[in-house]
Amino acid sequence: MALQLKWVLVTGGAGYIGSHTVVELIENGYKCVVVDNLCNSSYESIARLQVLTKTEIPFFNVDLTDEEGVAKIFQQYPIDSVIHFAGLKAVGESATIPLKYYHNNITGTLVLLETMRKFGTKKLVFSSSATVYGDATRFPDMIPIPEECPTQPTNPYGKTKLAIEEILADLHASEPEKWKFAVLRYFNPIGAHASGLIGEDPLGIPNNLLPYMAQVAVKRREKLFVFGNDYDSRDGTPIRDYIHVVDLARGHIASLKYLDQIGDKQGICRAWNLGSGTGSTVMEVYKAFCLACGIDLQFEVVGRRAGDVLNLTAKPTRALEELKWRTEMSVADACEDLWKWTTGNPFGYQVMGVVDTMFNKPGDFGSRLITVGRGSGFEASFTNVGATLVDLNVNGKSVVIGLASEAEYLDESNPYLGTTIGRYANRIYDGSFTLEGTKVQLALNEKNATLHSSLQSFHKQRFLGPLVVNPNKNEYTLKYILVDREGQFPGDVVVSVTYGINIKLQTLTVEYEGHLAKGSATVMNLTNHSYFNLNMFQNSSLNDTEFKLLSDKVLEMDSNGKPTGKIVSLENASKFISTPSGPHFDTCFVTGAEAPVDTRVNDLKPVLTAQHPLSGIKLTILTTEPSFQFYNGGPGYLKNHGERFGFCCEPGRFINAVNINEWRDAVFLKKGEVYGSRTTYKFE
Numbered sequence: 313m314a315l316q317l318k319w320v321l322v323t324g325g326a327g328y329i330g331s332h333t334v335v336e337l338i339e340n341g342y343k344c345v346v347v348d349n350l351c352n353s354s355y356e357s358i359a360r361l362q363v364l365t366k367t368e369i370p371f372f373n374v375d376l377t378d379e380e381g382v383a384k385i386f387q388q389y390p391i392d393s394v395i396h397f398a399g400l401k402a403v404g405e406s407a408t409i410p411l412k413y414y415h416n417n418i419t420g421t422l423v424l425l426e427t428m429r430k431f432g433t434k435k436l437v438f439s440s441s442a443t444v445y446g447d448a449t450r451f452p453d454m455i456p457i458p459e460e461c462p463t464q465p466t467n468p469y470g471k472t473k474l475a476i477e478e479i480l481a482d483l484h485a486s487e488p489e490k491w492k493f494a495v496l497r498y499f500n501p502i503g504a505h506a507s508g509l510i511g512e513d514p515l516g517i518p519n520n521l522l523p524y525m526a527q528v529a530v531k532r533r534e535k536l537f538v539f540g541n542d543y544d545s546r547d548g549t550p551i552r553d554y555i556h557v558v559d560l561a562r563g564h565i566a567s568l569k570y571l572d573q574i575g576d577k578q579g580i581c582r583a584w585n586l587g588s589g590t591g592s593t594v595m596e597v598y599k600a601f602c603l604a605c606g607i608d609l610q611f612e613v614v615g616r617r618a619g620d621v622l623n624l625t626a627k628p629t630r631a632l633e634e635l636k637w638r639t640e641m642s643v644a645d646a647c648e649d650l651w652k653w654t655t656g657n658p659f660g661y662q663v664m665g666v667v668d669t670m671f672n673k674p675g676d677f678g679s680r681l682i683t684v685g686r687g688s689g690f691e692a693s694f695t696n697v698g699a700t701l702v703d704l705n706v707n708g709k710s711v712v713i714g715l716a717s718e719a720e721y722l723d724e725s726n727p728y729l730g731t732t733i734g735r736y737a738n739r740i741y742d743g744s745f746t747l748e749g750t751k752v753q754l755a756l757n758e759k760n761a762t763l764h765s766s767l768q769s770f771h772k773q774r775f776l777g778p779l780v781v782n783p784n785k786n787e788y789t790l791k792y793i794l795v796d797r798e799g800q801f802p803g804d805v806v807v808s809v810t811y812g813i814n815i816k817l818q819t820l821t822v823e824y825e826g827h828l829a830k831g832s833a834t835v836m837n838l839t840n841h842s843y844f845n846l847n848m849f850q851n852s853s854l855n856d857t858e859f860k861l862l863s864d865k866v867l868e869m870d871s872n873g874k875p876t877g878k879i880v881s882l883e884n885a886s887k888f889i890s891t892p893s894g895p896h897f898d899t900c901f902v903t904g905a906e907a908p909v910d911t912r913v914n915d916l917k918p919v920l921t922a923q924h925p926l927s928g929i930k931l932t933i934l935t936t937e938p939s940f941q942f943y944n945g946g947p948g949y950l951k952n953h954g955e956r957f958g959f960c961c962e963p964g965r966f967i968n969a970v971n972i973n974e975w976r977d978a979v980f981l982k983k984g985e986v987y988g989s990r991t992t993y994k995f996e
């Protein structure tokens with residue numbers, strides 16, 4: 313149990329092996345903090361890791377050679393152990409810029425070790441490489457390669473790995489009871505996470521066989537070059553030991569656990585091979601990948617590459633006996649997972665047409681402002697606080713009211729502009745309800761009600777992610793995650809907000825999904841709170857906007873403004889809300905849709921249209937929800953804007969449903985159930 317509280321610093325955690333290891337660490341109950349200077353990776357992998365693991369992963373964009381920057385991480389987090397992936401890794405490049413490799417890999421490690429010493433962190437797992445053995449075929453009896461094989465790297469990259477191994481050995485020897493070092497010598501990591509969300513994203517021309525073939529398969533490269541087919545192997549091509557990256561990641565957990573169970577007064581510095589023990593030829597891997605992707609990839613056999621040898625297969629017995637670790641996945645599994653990653657992300661983490669900036673200072677990835685569809689005539693921007701829609705631009709005209717900085721979104725005066733409202737949108741009268749026989753009392757933020765969850769509102773919480781994907785050239789989806797823990801509301805919930813933008817159809821779809829992660833029941837009602845104005849560029853009020861309501865049914869309110877539980881007709885509702893300088897509305901309209909806890913079983917149904925004759929923009933709102941609150945801005949409501957400057961249409965469950973017997977099933981979320989809804993904003 314104590315294990316669950318341990319913080320692990322993952323250096324290079326945005327990279328290929330590091331990101332897969334973060335997933336395994338979190339699944340094994342560790343907490344992760346990542347440091348990476350993003351020189352060979354992108355923040356996108358961290359955002360995806362957050363969505364995948366539904367966990368906040370503190371991230372530091374810091375170079376390991378920066379002593380102060382590294383010290384700050386140790387000051388902020390009680391780091392129990394470190395997994396050290398950060399390093400430059402291209403063998404060929406290391407021969408052209410050796411000084412950079414020595415400085416980056418070795419100085420970075422020295423800074424890390426010195427900081428660990430200062431802060432009392434004693435455990436480190438180090439990413440070494442089978443490259444340290446050099447050409448093991450120089451010995452008659454060293455294939456498969458055991459850890460005892462003498463080391464003799466043949467390139468600067470391998471030499472940095474061996475130098476770091478020696479530094480670790482020397483440091484351990486200086487205080488043998490203190491330091492616990494696991495040196496992991498990887499063979500050839502391949503594949504990707506089975507989710508298809510994270511994988512290898514090489515910059516430039518891939519150095520390795522599988523990423524190269526993947527790029528041939530998606531036509532980013534013409535053909536595969538096979539370097540020599542005249543080796544003494546089954547098919548003439550060289551033999552290597554390929555290992556699924558998830559197996560490799562699990563090897564880190566096994567070694568961390570091994571270090572964890574060594575007593576306090578005992579140290580260790582030991583190397584383990586992480587390989588499968590089974591060699592595959594280049595052509596065997598080629599065939600496995602062709603099978604996975606269903607394409608006979610073009611290849612050409614060219615001459616042998618300098619330095620290549622026949623067979624480099626691991627002897628992984630030590631890891632099996634001591635770490636109780638062995639590979640569980642095959643080359644075929646890795647090929648399938650790689651293909652899933654490649655087809656979902658043909659350009660790796662790069663998504664075309666996405667502009668990623670920061671609201672706060674550059675590098676503060678918590679305040680990302682992501683814009684999709686720039687220059688297309690239908691452009692949308694979002695930020696993590698409140699998973700907020702910051703701007704929606706139709707043919708060069710903004711149609712929602714947004715703010716210019718994250719600070720303004722977090723300010724008290726922000727009237728929920730464009731934000732996600734939860735855990736419970738709209739009003740709960742007297743701020744109380746009964747759940748499983750127990751009365752729950754919330755803080756009131758109106759005279760007689762809790763509006764939009766008061767203190768535990770989603771609009772000021774920072775959502776995780778987003779996962780941004782571009783399934784085809786006209787569509788983008790952004791998925792944000794929030795883990796909202798028990799506070800005023802019972803139970804922990806996990807909520808996802810998915811925005812779908814279709815540029816061609818000019819639609820924005822918002823989908824909510826939520827479930828209980830802890831506890832037996834809670835309440836939920838989620839909506840988006842965008843203020844629309846279809847003629848904003850002329851600083852116009854709503855006066856000329858023509859509204860059409862599909863239904864004129866509203867919830868009846870008593871003299872105190874509370875719903876009576878009855879549905880009544882509002883005569884000429886459309887005309888009424890279209891009246892220039894007309895009354896202020898804060899009214900719950902009924903759509904007529906059924907109200908299960910997941911309304912996505914309903915068809916999307918148009919509930920409101922709004923059109924402005926001057927801008928010519930028409931908005932149709934379609935939803936699966938049983939009602940929507942219509943609000944057109946009272947006096948003084950919106951700083952720097954007059955009254956009736958914008959209107960909200962907040963699809964959701966009936967106002968105060970928690971307290972009305974016939975409506976409450978739609979908002980009570982029990983363990984195992986899924987809450988859901990979908991709303992589309994269509995522009996013409």
Ligand code: NAD
Nearest residue numbers: 324327328329349350351352353375376398399401439441
């Ligand atoms: P990767 O390049 O995807 O990941 C390394 C990460 O370290 C990158 O995100 C990079 O931005 C970061 N980084 C580099 N220098 C840094 C610095 N000074 N400060 C902060 N961050 C820095 O590589 P990978 O394939 O995930 O490899 C991880 C580790 O495993 C490396 O040390 C590599 O040498 C070793 N290794 C990799 C392989 C392989 O085939 N991928 C084989 C054996 C060993």
